[in-house]
Amino acid sequence: MADVVIGGHEVRRRSFVDVAETQCGAGVLPRAVVTGTRERLTAWARNVRPGFATTPSSDGGTEAIRTNTLRSPRDVVRVLADDIRDFATRHDLERVVVVNLASTEPPLGQAGAFALEHSFSAALDGDGHRLPDSCLYALAAVETRCAYINFTPSCGISPSVLQARAVQAGLPYAGSDGKTGETLVKSVLAPMFARRALRVLSWTGHNILGNDDGRVLQNPDCKRSKVQSKSHVLGRILGYEPESIVNIDYVASLGEWKTAWDHVHFAGFLGAPMTLQFTWQGLDSILAAPLVIDLVRWADLAMRRGESGCLRHLASYFKSPLDVGEADFFRQWAMLERYATACASSDVTSQGTYNGRRDRAETPARIPK
């Protein structure tokens, strides 16, 4: 990891050090980590450029950073791409991985999704349907020949037109929506019910959290994206759709402590109803961070191995894995193990392709309010 350089786009006014200080004050990061990384964080902060965001903010308004002087979405993509190219040049980077870590966008809706697939170019010129911000970033990544990872439930590289461009350019990508807490546990427990022929009657999940992500989810549109991403897991694993409710509420006092209560009502032999409840108390960013690091490393490995298209073996990292129907965590994990075994026995990784000055860099693009 020593040769990694971090940069990105950001719409908030807070620097890396600000965020680290806040997390330290909240008991999330040890003091030693903040002081030990301050210098590097400060250096990296110089790689951060203002981002674009037209997502409605939590107070109902919309923010727009740097958009007013630009004529069209195509112009936005051009500026983002220039930033990435500039970043790579200045640091003499061999490979760049773009990760979407921005707050959740509202879902597209059927009309929006149709437009995205069928009038992408027109939309890019500002004609007709608005393109989600996350797609502009994804396009900028593809145009600058970066690997791309969507760690959020936002649109990102989901449109097939964007995926096609990535494949054409020989680029790997993965998504969507990092599986960090309640959904992780869900994708682990649901297979147990399936294997033991315990019929899930209802699965009710209530999530409360108090960080920036939670604040954005106060916007009912954004919340809908998140809930959709969390909901479809059960049906895929169980083979039928039990009653299912997923709630997410913003509770400021909790800060980073994402707490989830899940109540599973299930029927055993002869229909006898029984119950499993769990409470998950996790620090959201602490759970997400190592997954992001892993994903960047897998994406980098894929680039070195000359792999392109959807990195399906990374399904276990995501709530809504692109191009993968399997939602069972352990079967997803087996996909990763098989991939890793194949890598281990192939020449590319044993020889390695490290010969540049710096081998890669990820740009975590942050857009949230």
Added chain:
Amino acid sequence: MADVVIGGHEVRRRSFVDVAETQCGAGVLPRAVVTGTRERLTAWARNVRPGFATTPSSDGGTEAIRTNTLRSPRDVVRVLADDIRDFATRHDLERVVVVNLASTEPPLGQAGAFALEHSFSAALDGDGHRLPDSCLYALAAVETRCAYINFTPSCGISPSVLQARAVQAGLPYAGSDGKTGETLVKSVLAPMFARRALRVLSWTGHNILGNDDGRVLQNPDCKRSKVQSKSHVLGRILGYEPESIVNIDYVASLGEWKTAWDHVHFAGFLGAPMTLQFTWQGLDSILAAPLVIDLVRWADLAMRRGESGCLRHLASYFKSPLDVGEADFFRQWAMLERYATACASSDVTSQGTYNGRRDRAETPARIPK
């Protein structure tokens, strides 16, 4: 299942119908099930013979059914074996599967285990160390050429000397201790922590239950057997031993409602401590019954396929699978899937060997107070 005949040994005074009525009154079984099966249960009850038990009962004394007139453990085995042979003959059975469903025995201790391995014949003659009751039943099963399943944490067929005899006789067997509730969830969740590099700091489990099994566990010796069987799962899955406490308490008011609270304290990225708690509210017998049926069918299949020795592919059914180190539920399950796939493609099962009047019968031997 239509051609199955049930019999067994029992040390309690309650008949199958009595037990069904009790379970119905407690809301465990629907009334329709009890009325619909009364006739068959009554018929099967005629196949039940009084059992032997020297296990200390919950009130501190010991029960001994039919033992006083017998000279030695070897005599007990002979009587049990005669019962089984008689049962098979009367019903013209092709195959018999013996299942240990008796209450938990105290653990053997090091001296007892050593004696069992090294002076088995002497012990059988009543010389030296006492043989656990469950071993006498297991031996009777082997001597009458039955498959054997140990659904309890008691000794059963665990001694290598007994396993060797079963292998020599070409008989299949499996065990130990059906994985029905808290330990099942544990063997499902622990792999999640392992795969995500979340270090388990401590795992505390408290079980409360109020049925016969619970009453026997009030005996501290018996409880120790159970707790041992539940404890070793974590270390095997995680690769290290976290702090671990397993409690079992008898709470009469709960009846069949086995309730478990588990508190998992774990450390994430940079050591941040987090928590997962779950509460399991299950009906113990309802969870166990289908597993017993499955195991009998697998054992019967093994006999038809001519398999002998430990049925390692049944590990996912047990808390302490014989001869299998793997404790991860989904890896155990994969073993079963591979076996089932192999069976499906082999001749034996597609042709089948069904040609006798009745194809098999299981004898669930019950010994508890």
Added chain:
Amino acid sequence: MADVVIGGHEVRRRSFVDVAETQCGAGVLPRAVVTGTRERLTAWARNVRPGFATTPSSDGGTEAIRTNTLRSPRDVVRVLADDIRDFATRHDLERVVVVNLASTEPPLGQAGAFALEHSFSAALDGDGHRLPDSCLYALAAVETRCAYINFTPSCGISPSVLQARAVQAGLPYAGSDGKTGETLVKSVLAPMFARRALRVLSWTGHNILGNDDGRVLQNPDCKRSKVQSKSHVLGRILGYEPESIVNIDYVASLGEWKTAWDHVHFAGFLGAPMTLQFTWQGLDSILAAPLVIDLVRWADLAMRRGESGCLRHLASYFKSPLDVGEADFFRQWAMLERYATACASSDVTSQGTYNGRRDRAETPARIPK
């Protein structure tokens, strides 16, 4: 209780026996209770008249029983009052207590509440704002000189114009919204935090239930009434308003099993944040029934003692006690103890006023879909 006669208004097609059978099938009522009361329930069912209901039903439409031939709300009141008078005459009753047990209505809103207070007569004639159904029942109770109890969060006798009429007629009344489960626990635990100077930072409550009440609460308007009634308890007890979320979701599989998870985040000495969580698994009707019986007996006692107006000493029974600011359960209870002590030492109750053939009867008016 032997001389009590039950009657009522009902908009559903189910008889008392039907409901009892359903509850028995769901494991809520023992079989013996249903068979033992069948005769009496059947007799009482003959006292039930079709009710009026314009509340939106859960599927978005509205139900109207017997309303189409009537010209105005005043006509509805007249018909209801005739039913009650007829009921009292036929059974030769001395006293009648009307209890509102109908499903929750949508809240009035500010405009509606204003109209209710200021143009009640006009509304009664069908001019201007619609009167909530529950107010028509309450008015019918007052006009027939019955005591009135509102066991729901609906409007009922809340309007001051209705309360004034009851007082003028010398009638007692009480409400609103029976405190059966989560809110009961809340009104018991919140005082603990107050007395120990533990500052509640946030209190999040999630309720799931699957009975008729739950189905009505799928209507967002009706849910709002319920949530309002549950929310104000904390502020009153604590003296400040912590973050507070109350959710209610319909989960059909749960039936009568109302399950609530509450997460209380609080700060202790020097601001240290801590947590209390509870899970309540209660049978809603089983919890409500004895409270309804108690309330009818208290209302009857009040009539015998010649008390009129709001029975403030019954505050501990309600989520939103009329005319009582105190929300602390134990202080509310102390009010009841003081009242009972005063009764015990007064002549009226020691002598009693029982001299009619039958002493009273309650009419539980049920309107839900």
Added chain:
Amino acid sequence: MADVVIGGHEVRRRSFVDVAETQCGAGVLPRAVVTGTRERLTAWARNVRPGFATTPSSDGGTEAIRTNTLRSPRDVVRVLADDIRDFATRHDLERVVVVNLASTEPPLGQAGAFALEHSFSAALDGDGHRLPDSCLYALAAVETRCAYINFTPSCGISPSVLQARAVQAGLPYAGSDGKTGETLVKSVLAPMFARRALRVLSWTGHNILGNDDGRVLQNPDCKRSKVQSKSHVLGRILGYEPESIVNIDYVASLGEWKTAWDHVHFAGFLGAPMTLQFTWQGLDSILAAPLVIDLVRWADLAMRRGESGCLRHLASYFKSPLDVGEADFFRQWAMLERYATACASSDVTSQGTYNGRRDRAETPARIPK
């Protein structure tokens, strides 16, 4: 509080600052509190003298600080009393309150309790039964005319012979065992079940904690004291004894985070069984500290008001209040309110008796390993 001076006896090697630093590192105390109080803590640490302890330590051995050169318990009391007198003289104190904050001692047993009452003087001379350490400290407090508070379940001033001496000397005292967490919630919830005629069938409580107190409770004898103190609350409040289990387990990883899971099984109307569970996650020291401060202030007030004997109005602070049968938290609280009201209207407190240089000081005597 400005004129308070802190001193005490301590058997551990850690200073006040050491403890504060440890608690800060564990996230219990904010850094600012530690730095802001360092100077004062250091000054107070000079008032701490080595203590006496013959309690078995957690590793099975016993510790004895300063005991070997002393001939008898009477000598120990003399040394402790000299320490207290010296402390008061050096700081020119008007009043001293001694608080027992040491780790839990084993229970006395019947024989021990009898001996304590009937051969106290002999025991003091080292003849016959051993006196618990906590009684020696209590006696030293009485002999130096200090108020005394027992914040632990140890014996302390419980023997009637000691209480009589305190009364004779005109001294106030209170105890036993601070009610900080699970038992607090129990004494708040149990009255709810009683008032609502919900019959508690069983109440199971499991406590896990990882601090010094927890380590001492690994000693089965010490644990028994604690469990006894926690157990009798239910019977007193409910008027009958439900099944009740209280477990305490040491889980080192939790540190100060005392976590309790309570499962209450109760029967409602017509016997229907229902469940309430709660999980308490509290910082033990943070919950205890303000109670200790309060108790010292109440004891000081009692001295100023010339009150002697058991301060029964402080019952709400204790798990096992001396001389008070009432276990209902809110009734105990009402006792305190009545006392405070009486104080407010009396002359003594309005005038005050503050006229010395310093008005009082507490000596928290710490003995734990």
